[in-house]
Amino acid sequence: MPRSADDVFKLLKLDSIGSKLFNNPRLSTWVSYVTKLKGTQADEQMYTVLRAAYGDDGLAMMLVGSKQYTMSDLARRLEEMQQKVWVGEGKTAKEIFTTMKLNTQDDQLFESPAFHSWFNYVTKLSPKSADELMLSTLKTSYKDDAVLAKMFVAAKESPSTKAIAEKLEQAQMTDWLRNEKSVDDVFKLLKLDDDVDNLLSSPLLRNWVAYVEKLEENPYPDTRYC
Template identity: 45%
Template sequence: MLVAAKEASTTRRFATQLEEVQLANWLASKQTADDVFKLLKLDDEGVKLFKDPVFTTWVSYATKLDGNKSDALMFSVLKARYDDDVLANMFIVAKETRSTQKIAAKQETLLLAKWADDGKTADEAFKLLNLDTKTDDFLKSPALDSWESYVKLLGEDPFKLILATLTARYTDEGLARMLVVATKDHIPRYVVVGLEGALFNKWQDQEKSVESVFKLLNLNKAGDKILESPMLRTWASYVTKLDTKKPYEAMFSVLKTRYGDEVLTNMLIVAAKSGSTNYHVTRLEGVLLKTWVSDGKTADDIFKLLRLDKDGDQLFESPAFDMWVSYVTKLEGQNPDKLMLSVLKTHYKSGKLENMIIAAQNVPDTKTFAV
């Protein structure tokens, strides 16, 4: 009745006063925290304990009994009634509710400290938190956060241990795919980054090369769609860890060996237009352009290599045209337009070129260049 009255604005003040009187009576009669727990019939609540409206009354009484050590007092009462796995689950669930989040977090901290004092291993805690029963939704479990806290309490690397657990169930390629999906699946970023870092460290310890991880991720089976593969980001991240100065040069070398200049160039052109892997494609394209510069390729050489001399009136609409513009700009940063125009004049008569430029001014995708 008091609980209901405290929730109504018209009776809240009166109900609170009555509760204070009740707490004072219990104190006067020397009721223990355990006694009041029973009086409030909280014994019957089980894992729903924190949801019981009178739970807050018990918390208030425990605080009055021993303000400085009320959390420890409450924990001792709960520990005497529930097994560790039940307590752990109770605290995890209660942390998801704003009104009980703070007290549940404190109780969980005490539970984890007790486990550490009892000498429980990270693996034992893993099982107590029922994480060993999780399969596909392992990374989504709120218990994972609790286990991570315990492993850190032990002074160990939680992500290395999580990786060891997952490795027993999944191949490295399967793990990498799981992490790619996790980035889109509302899994906390720190978990994904931590696990990916642990996976990369494992590969480094095993001395896996740029080429071997390329195959491990099955990118060698992606065909000409490789630059659209979600695994490209994982490969790029690992290569960057191996070669922090020139990661994309290392990637380009593998791709060039596998596909050859012409096919790789066409793949980059198509991928750049799709925009699906824009950052990595742009970096790889940059390596390609630098390679052409190093090889002494002229603007006209690349114009022909990209077969732009075969596009006729559709030149400005060709997907390869943007790459050529980028190359000419790299060659002649001060006045690329002049160089481009000189090349175009060798392939088109003046009247035809003028008509193409005028037509391009009316097309949004080519207007910028044509103007």
């Protein structure tokens, strides 16, 4: 009787390698063995073994950091599988935000490779309201609207995060509309009143102007349809 995928994983001492697992040549040996053993069910079997060995947190970070290695295709497939499992288990956007340690990134959030993985997960979890769900999650870690707005502005400078940042910026404005924030409220939320002398050079002035224009077009609309 052939040895199980888990048995061979441990025989090859792959359960103790940690974050560099996908750069270890012994992993290829194990992948080949599991593929022969399980055929079309190989990925599911590998995911089960890896999750048991490293847990959700460890595996998630391992997969995020393994996309530049030789076995990057496998890492992407397993990440896709992990996210489907999480959706099925009802893992919230906030839970996965913490699982991927994004709650420790501060103003480097958009530069983290894990951010894109989290974005993809939230999109799967809630396709129709992903932007709003991401914003509400971000607000639990960044309770300052001005800090978030500055992060969105900075992220728009990078081609890899521009589209996401623009969506989140719009979600923030929709959130203000939903909560019936006045022009003056948002001026203060963005802390534009803290440095009036340099107001015209503030990167957030455009955000405020955009909100003023949005409010003038349709004051406090039913944001369910925004």
